[in-house]
Amino acid sequence: MYKIIAKEILNIDVELMTVEAPMVAKNAQPGNFLIVRVTADGERIPLTIVEHDETNVTIIYQKLGYSTTMLSRLNIGDSLHDVVGPLGQPTHIRDVNRVIGIAGGVGSAPLFPQLKEYARRGAHVDLVIGGRTKEHLILVEKYKEFCDNIYYATDDGSFGTKGFVTQVAEKLYQDKKYDLSIVIGPLIMMKNTYLLNKRYGITTDVSLNPIMIDGTGMCGNCRVTISGETRFACVDGPDFPAEGIDFDELLAKQGYYREEEKHICNLRLENKR
Amino acid sequence: MRADRTQMPVQEPEIRNCNFDEVALGFDLALAKIEASRCLDCKNPRCVPACPVSIDIPAFIKEIKNEEVDKAFFTIAKSNILPAICGRVCPQEKQCEGACILRIKGESVSIGALERFVGDEALKHSLSISEEITENNIKVAVVGSGPAGISCAVALRRKGYQVDVFEALHEFGGVLKYGIPDFRLPKDIVDKEIANAMNLGIKFHKNVIVGKSLTIDQLRDELGYASIFLGNGAGLPKSLEIPGENLTGIYFANEFLTRVNLMKANHFPDTPTPVRIGDSVAVVGGGNVAMDAARTAKRLGAKNVFILYRRDMESLPARLEEIHHAIEEGIDFRLLLNPVEFIGENYRVKQVKCEIMELGEPDESGRRSPQGTNTFKVFDIDSCVVSIGQSPNPIIKKATPTLATDRRGRVVVSNHQTSIPGVFAGGDVVSGAATVILAMGAGKEAAIEMDRYMKDNIR
Numbered sequence: 218m219y220k221i222i223a224k225e226i227l228n229i230d231v232e233l234m235t236v237e238a239p240m241v242a243k244n245a246q247p248g249n250f251l252i253v254r255v256t257a258d259g260e261r262i263p264l265t266i267v268e269h270d271e272t273n274v275t276i277i278y279q280k281l282g283y284s285t286t287m288l289s290r291l292n293i294g295d296s297l298h299d300v301v302g303p304l305g306q307p308t309h310i311r312d313v314n315r316v317i318g319i320a321g322g323v324g325s326a327p328l329f330p331q332l333k334e335y336a337r338r339g340a341h342v343d344l345v346i347g348g349r350t351k352e353h354l355i356l357v358e359k360y361k362e363f364c365d366n367i368y369y370a371t372d373d374g375s376f377g378t379k380g381f382v383t384q385v386a387e388k389l390y391q392d393k394k395y396d397l398s399i400v401i402g403p404l405i406m407m408k409n410t411y412l413l414n415k416r417y418g419i420t421t422d423v424s425l426n427p428i429m430i431d432g433t434g435m436c437g438n439c440r441v442t443i444s445g446e447t448r449f450a451c452v453d454g455p456d457f458p459a460e461g462i463d464f465d466e467l468l469a470k471q472g473y474y475r476e477e478e479k480h481i482c483n484l485r486l487e488n489k490r
Numbered sequence: 491m492r493a494d495r496t497q498m499p500v501q502e503p504e505i506r507n508c509n510f511d512e513v514a515l516g517f518d519l520a521l522a523k524i525e526a527s528r529c530l531d532c533k534n535p536r537c538v539p540a541c542p543v544s545i546d547i548p549a550f551i552k553e554i555k556n557e558e559v560d561k562a563f564f565t566i567a568k569s570n571i572l573p574a575i576c577g578r579v580c581p582q583e584k585q586c587e588g589a590c591i592l593r594i595k596g597e598s599v600s601i602g603a604l605e606r607f608v609g610d611e612a613l614k615h616s617l618s619i620s621e622e623i624t625e626n627n628i629k630v631a632v633v634g635s636g637p638a639g640i641s642c643a644v645a646l647r648r649k650g651y652q653v654d655v656f657e658a659l660h661e662f663g664g665v666l667k668y669g670i671p672d673f674r675l676p677k678d679i680v681d682k683e684i685a686n687a688m689n690l691g692i693k694f695h696k697n698v699i700v701g702k703s704l705t706i707d708q709l710r711d712e713l714g715y716a717s718i719f720l721g722n723g724a725g726l727p728k729s730l731e732i733p734g735e736n737l738t739g740i741y742f743a744n745e746f747l748t749r750v751n752l753m754k755a756n757h758f759p760d761t762p763t764p765v766r767i768g769d770s771v772a773v774v775g776g777g778n779v780a781m782d783a784a785r786t787a788k789r790l791g792a793k794n795v796f797i798l799y800r801r802d803m804e805s806l807p808a809r810l811e812e813i814h815h816a817i818e819e820g821i822d823f824r825l826l827l828n829p830v831e832f833i834g835e836n837y838r839v840k841q842v843k844c845e846i847m848e849l850g851e852p853d854e855s856g857r858r859s860p861q862g863t864n865t866f867k868v869f870d871i872d873s874c875v876v877s878i879g880q881s882p883n884p885i886i887k888k889a890t891p892t893l894a895t896d897r898r899g900r901v902v903v904s905n906h907q908t909s910i911p912g913v914f915a916g917g918d919v920v921s922g923a924a925t926v927i928l929a930m931g932a933g934k935e936a937a938i939e940m941d942r943y944m945k946d947n948i949r
Contacts, residue, residue, distance in 0.1 A: 240697065240703040240704070241703065243704070244703065244704070244705070244708075254660055258753075258757075258761045258762070259762060260762045260763045261660075261753070261763075284762050287762075298660070299660040299696070299697050300697065301658070301660070301699065301703070302702065302703065303702055304699070304702060430748055430749065430752075430763075431658070431659065431668075431725075431748065433658055433699060433702075433725065433883060433885060434725065434726055434883055434884070434885065435668075435725040435726065435727070435744050435748070435883065436727075436742065436744050436745035436748050436749075437727045437741075437742040437744060437745055438741075438745045440736055441736075442736050447729065447735070452884075452885065465837065466736060466737075466837050469738050469836060469837030469838065470738050470837070473738045473739075473766065474764050474766065477758065477759075477766065478764075481758070481762055481764075484759050485759060485762075
């Protein structure tokens with residue numbers, strides 16, 4: 218069960234895996250995510266279902282900490298200990314014509330099924346994609362299959378504009394009109410892009426990826442405050458309109474276990490390499 | 491005959507509040523026989539009807555007295571396949587032991603401790619129930635592998651059905667795994683007793699979320715299940731709905747306990763899921779879950795752990811034994827206090843502000859209802875665990891609009907049948923958060939109704 222049937226190294230930090238998981242694939246829709254565990258005592262790691270067919274699901278992960286590093290040590294033919302899903306609400310597809318997707322880093326992965334769905338339904342889709350270096354711009358070839366225009370930003374200027382996606386987007390907004398912007402990436406990037414979009418009167422949807430355990434609404438770890446109301450990212454999201462989201466609260470929550478994460482990486486990753 | 495009951499040996503409080511090993515150590519045969527000899531073997535036993543699964547209590551106690559522990563196990567297993575679990579977690583004082591005739595003049599027979607003894611002996615000697623099952627080749631699906639699901643699955647299997655149990659998490663047992671801590675219910679006992687259910691030929695499937703991975707319609711129409719039982723529990727945490735509840739450092743009991751019980755965060759960094767609580771921990775609530783959370787926090791090394799409860803000591807809904815154990819372990823009970831606000835700094839919780847309460851007239855539950863006094867107390871905290879109850883998880887309802895629920899999200903049933911023909915439900919998903927044994931009772935009763943439904947509707 219949960220056998221890895223394909224693995225691709227997208228760059229030094231990010232990899233793609235296709236895994237046999239018919240129970241997840243059966244009802245999966247764009248915007249859904251799944252949870253994997255690598256080993257018997259492993260953490261539950263939530264990841265977007267980037268693509269799927271009838272029996273297999275494709276995930277993309279960044280080797281950020283201990284558990285994702287352990288995941289990356291598996292290869293084709295190995296099996297994951299657990300895969301469960303599909304979780305979360307499917308993307309709420311709005312009735313719009315001109316959509317701009319804005320991806321930061323590995324946010325390109327969760328954005329992909331959503332933008333593809335808009336394109337499939339006939340919307341004009343542009344993409345702004347940003348990353349640390351040229352290598353960190355992932356899935357570009359796949360996006361080219363349905364995006365009208367793709368604009369690039371890298372931190373080091375190795376490809377496209379040197380700087381942030383917000384700079385590229387703001388320039389575009391001078392002479393192009395969009396009905397909707399879907400922004401997925403690091404929290405701070407989503408926050409800043411949302412604020413930019415707001416200035417230009419563009420509706421923004423984001424996808425949140427807070428810490429969660431069960432992914433079914435049981436633990437409440439993933440709660441997010443939206444316009445004063447509490448929502449659970451796992452069952453009410455992970456996609457939400459950006460309006461009213463308390464991004465600063467989410468930033469604080471995201472860092473809650475930073476020391477523990479550093480500790481376990483230092484302790485357990487060195488000698489297992 | 492002795493008027494007082496035989497006490498079970500326990501770990502000393504100062505030792506046990508630093509470890510996750512079981513608090514109560516159980517009877518040996520000698521102690522069990524002494525306690526068993528206190529049973530009067532009543533002609534019309536009051537304990538049996540007080541047991542939600544109607545175990546033949548006098549019979550198994552007599553078998554212990556005769557040193558026929560194997561027989562005692564098979565006697566219990568006829569009604570309850572999880573004696574080592576129920577012997578530990580049932581609120582016996584409200585059920586069998588509460589009804590025991592000896593209680594009128596002294597202390598009831600320690601039925602729970604005896605049940606546990608039998609369950610443990612059976613596990614120790616790998617007694618498994620091998621029963622002749624006459625297959626009827628009819629497929630039924632059970633949603634949830636907690637107490638309700640297991641008990642329903644066993645009852646259906648014994649009637650010859652082909653039973654598939656679907657569990658959303660990566661381990662079987664539901665609340666027995668994620669909710670109840672090791673020091674009350676070691677997880678290997680849960681696994682071993684569930685293995686007994688597997689031995690009957692029940693198939694368990696992990697990582698299947700009904701309502702997501704498979705819908706009710708798919709179970710019935712595509713996969714051919716003749717009837718479906720929903721025993722998916724009450725997994726949705728209730729919130730205090732007060733300002734500051736989303737600050738970091740504030741956990742719902744579900745998260746806190748799941749991190750420790752299911753994900754084994756107490757072994758971090760040997761296991762990768764962490765938990766962080768700091769030195770001062772407030773636990774809001776007075777039920778079993780609150781006691782579990784407080785005692786877990788203590789074991790994780792918190793220096794000050796205190797319960798905040800809006801009524802008085804007598805009104806605590808937790809099992810008596812758990813309250814006693816909590817007190818012995820140094821949990822502080824701060825009563826007649828109702829949290830009204832969490833105060834934080836940079837989104838980290840720092841303080842909890844509570845209104846001082848007093849008890850007024852009895853409410854509809856018969857308990858005196860707490861009234862605010864408009865005076866307040868503030869406590870410094872590093873974290874807080876909110877343990878004020880759970881309601882049913884809405885995932886199945888959302889995916890199945892025709893499934894009727896009440897305004898608290900509980901599945902509405904009549905004779906255990908839901909609003910959808912052939913779909914039955916029982917346990918916390920129907921009652922709201924209750925006890926393991928009530929869920930088991932409901933699962934067993936639902937199985938009878940499902941059997942009747944299928945006999946009427948198939949062929």
